[in-house]
Amino acid sequence: MGHGGIEAVVAALQERLDTLTPAEETRREFLATYQRTTTAVARAVERGAFEDPDWVEAWDVVFADLYLKAFDAERAGGEGVSRPWRLAFDAPADLPPLRQVLLGINAHVNYDLPQALLAVIPVEQFDDPALLESRRRDHERIDGVLADRVAAEDAELATKSARTLLDRALRPLNQRASRRFLQESRRKVWHNTVELHHARLISPEAYAVRLAELELLSAAKIADLLAPGQVLLRLAVAGFGVVLPPPA
Structure with a gap:
């Protein structure tokens, strides 16, 4: 596969940025952040x-498609939009840009990412320990890409809202906190991917039950993201990811 796959994703994100309506302005921050990432x-x-760059590209395209489908479904009236995405899309207009971005990350990482991984790791690859470990390592390498983006995204968001003296003093701490919770959530994503895989081996119904659990856990995480106070520092302590419990 050439790099046209990811280029097409970037173009699709740009097309949606270009056509945002005034009522959709709260979606701009996550959309633009996601395009840069x-x-x-x-x-x-x-x-x-x-x-395995071809695998990473295929995964990136599948992953982005989950967001684009949710975005387009919301535009079309909201039919079939998951709870985490509905809460992100319905963010109050006066919510600070950082919080808007975090709502999108919650829906896309905690809820969408395990589904995207399963889509590009077929059942037989889970039976190949060496290949599965390679997939896991590439999954974790994305952390390095995201960590490199943290400072740049922080600067980008700073241009969108006035910084208090306290905010500026906390910036280095917030950047470290972001790196920490990204790593923590990625480990939990892998755990949830394995849990969903075990469910898909049983039946489509068993998978649907586990995915519904993940949807509820991801939606419940919104309360942490909207609570007052220094959200990044709180997430560094409490964690950003969600964990599927053992099946009932």
Whole structure:
């Protein structure tokens, strides 16, 4: 696969940025952040940062498609939009940009990402320990791409809202907190992917039950993201990810 896959994703995100209506302005921050991050992943693929760049690109396209489908479904009236995405799309207009971005990350990482991983790790690959470990390592390498983006995204968001003296003093701490919770949530994503895999081996019904659990857990996380106070520092302590419990 060439790099057209990720380039097409970047173009699709740009098309939606260009057509945002005034009523959709709260969606701009996550959409723009996601586009910049996707561009950074494409650069990492080009410079050989992954063990299997073709797999990473296929995964990135599937992953983005889950967001684009949710975005388009919300535009079309909201039919079939998951709870985490509905809460993100319905964010109050006066919510600070950082919080808007975090609502999108919650829906896309905690809820969408395990589904995207399953889509590009077929059942037989779970039976190949060496290959599965390679997939897990590439999954974790995305952390490096995201961590590199933290400071740049912080600066980008700073241009969108007035910074208090306290905010500026906390910036280095907030950046470290972001790196920490990204790593923590990625480990939990892998756990949830394995749990969903075990369910899909049983039956489509068993998978649907577990996915519904993940949807509820991800939606419940919104309360942490909207609570007053220094949200990034709180997430560094309490964690950003969600964990599927053992099946009932």
